[in-house]
Amino acid sequence: MSLPAHPRAAITLPTALLGSALLLTGGVGMAFADGTPAKQPKSATAQPARAGGAAGAAAAWAASRLNADSRTLRDPDLTADLVMGLAAAGTQDKAVKSATDDLAKHAGDYLSQGVKGQISTANTAKLALAAAAGHGDLKNFGGQDLEATLRDRMQKDSGRFTDLAKEDHSDRISQALAVLALQHTTGKAPVKAVDFLAGSACKDGGFPLALTGTSADNCASDPEATALTVQALEAARKGEQAKDALKWLTGRQHRDGGFATARGEVNARSTALGVQALNAGGRTAEAAKGLAWLRGVQVDCTGDGADRGAVGWNKPEVNDKTLRATAQVIPALAGKSVGQVDGGAVARPAEARTGCGEDDATPGTTDDTVIRPSKPATAPQPSSPATTPGTADPTSTGSPAPTGTATAEPTATATEGTNGATDGTNGTNGTDDSLASTGSAAYPAALAAGALLITGSAAVALSRRRGHRGDR
Known part of the structure; x- marks a missing residue:
């Protein structure tokens, strides 16, 4: 006799769903199709946000x-x-x-x-x-x-x-x-x-x-x-x-x-x-x-x-x-x-390029590796009316006399961050931090996930039909 239909379905359906989930999320430690890595588990020791x-x-x-x-x-x-x-x-x-x-x-x-x-x-x-x-x-x-x-x-x-x-x-x-x-x-x-x-x-x-x-x-x-x-x-x-x-x-x-x-x-x-x-x-x-x-x-x-x-x-x-x-x-x-x-910085070799798919290194550099593009980014708008640059440069020649000007209050803006990240998911620890590029390849992944889900569901139905025949 064949295996009971329900146990077989219990194996097939989770498998299909798991495969879909992996495609949709990019998997642990994998990257989305658009080049943005999936979130990594938070480290016990906070590391500096970096890009x-x-x-x-x-x-x-x-x-x-x-x-x-x-x-x-x-x-x-x-x-x-x-x-x-x-x-x-x-x-x-x-x-x-x-x-x-x-x-x-x-x-x-x-x-x-x-x-x-x-x-x-x-x-x-x-x-x-x-x-x-x-x-x-x-x-x-x-x-x-x-x-x-x-x-x-x-x-x-x-x-x-x-x-x-x-x-x-x-x-x-x-x-x-x-x-x-x-x-x-x-x-x-x-x-x-x-x-x-x-x-x-x-x-x-x-x-x-x-x-x-x-x-x-x-x-x-x-x-x-x-x-x-x-x-x-x-x-x-x-x-x-x-x-x-x-x-x-x-x-x-x-x-x-x-x-x-x-x-x-x-x-x-x-x-x-x-x-x-x-x-x-x-x-x-x-x-x-x-x-x-x-x-x-x-x-x-x-x-x-x-x-x-x-x-x-x-x-x-x-x-x-x-x-x-x-x-x-x-x-x-x-x-x-x-x-x-302190002059002792050690960077990844791939951090020398823009990651925009060019064949040659940026003029004037000796590096020849490429970093991957990330998801699109748009320029942020100033949160408060910009004034003509004229403030003291904290690291410029000769600090001017203090002005005692009151600090402007922050004002709300329509965006919560350039890339929609308010929790350090874009440009921080373990995440993609290369230059942004337009376009996204996530849609094909979603289609593939849907196809896999349909295939899994069909497999479940077929296994049930065979199970019923075997019981006869």
């Missing part, structure tokens, strides 16, 4: 511009940004070395801002960070002892770093950069310097740009100054003192993932700083939303071939702000805070 493929593509574009126009190196501030950005991606070693060598040649002028005997704390700290990222010697970088210069600029009684100039433009940003830079030295940042940075927080938990003249009840928290302060405190292992600032910063994040400046403009730099701070503080879900915003202003596979990978100021376009924006955003895409860019 490594996007970081590699951005680095490839930046390196190509550096190679195409040597005049870029005439701006040491931009060169320092490029060194740190390219080093964070870990895919452009030759470009990093070239830019670092050139930066060393102009180290003295950069520190003094062209005025003999003058020392800018912000520039010295930024140069030290770039030197560390480019495997330079902080004790002898272009003939300058950057570590000693920074330590000399710290006021022994307070721990504050000041400029040596007629006008002192030091502020919380230069203080944070100095702490971050000295963390790369054997002696680390002085405790007094770290404590001074952690002090004078506003009542709401954030930090003001100014280092003096404010009190907890009379200060305006600055998003970019707060983001850099959080990164410095985390790097100095003072994370407990950054908790309130992280909470404030999280509350300032716009629904689409972006971060605004103190003047209310949402842009790539302010958002990148926010993402880096969130990652440093373990807020990876919020960091992933910020990454989605950044990827939305990155030129994807629908853009001109020569522009793919570039990160725009607040939309995916290439103009006079794009190279600096791209350089400043790469570390955030790579999942690294300012203090974590």
Whole structure:
């Protein structure tokens, strides 16, 4: 006699359904037909939200511009940004070395801002960070002892770093950069310097740009100054003192993932700083939303071939702000805070290309591997009315005097993130993070799943019919 019909059906139907489910979900550890990997189980230890493929593509574009126009190196501030950005991606070693060598040649002028005997704390700290990222010697970088210069600029009684100039433009940003830079030295940042940075927080938990003249009840928290302060405190292992600032910063994040400046403009730099701070503080879900915003202003596979990978100021376009924006955003895409860019980045070889199906590597690069395209992404719209860029660049030459401008309130937008991801599923741990491309191949998979389900159902019916015949 044949097997009973019901047991056979019990085997056939689950098999059919399981096959359909696997096709529809992509399976554990497999990718959807459109190139987006399925969700992976969450790790017990949270890893930084990152978009490594996007970081590699951005680095490839930046390196190509550096190679195409040597005049870029005439701006040491931009060169320092490029060194740190390219080093964070870990895919452009030759470009990093070239830019670092050139930066060393102009180290003295950069520190003094062209005025003999003058020392800018912000520039010295930024140069030290770039030197560390480019495997330079902080004790002898272009003939300058950057570590000693920074330590000399710290006021022994307070721990504050000041400029040596007629006008002192030091502020919380230069203080944070100095702490971050000295963390790369054997002696680390002085405790007094770290404590001074952690002090004078506003009542709401954030930090003001100014280092003096404010009190907890009379200060305006600055998003970019707060983001850099959080990164410095985390790097100095003072994370407990950054908790309130992280909470404030999280509350300032716009629904689409972006971060605004103190003047209310949402842009790539302010958002990148926010993402880096969130990652440093373990807020990876919020960091992933910020990454989605950044990827939305990155030129994807629908853009001109020569522009793919570039990160725009607040939309995916290439103009006079794009190279600096791209350089400043790469570390955030790579999942690294300012203090974590140490020149030891190890990236996947495939992170050097745009993943748009081109046959040759991006001009100016030496990498020859391709990353897979992900699902489509659209450019995010600023959550608040954008103003003319004019806010203080947290890492630019000479920090301007604090303005005390109140921070704009985040406003709701129609989107919850560029790629519809609010939980770190696009551009985060274990997920696809290459440039977006148009089109989707998920529909054929759905048809195949439906066909398999019909086949399974037919098999069940046939087995029942045979079972009835056998019983006769």
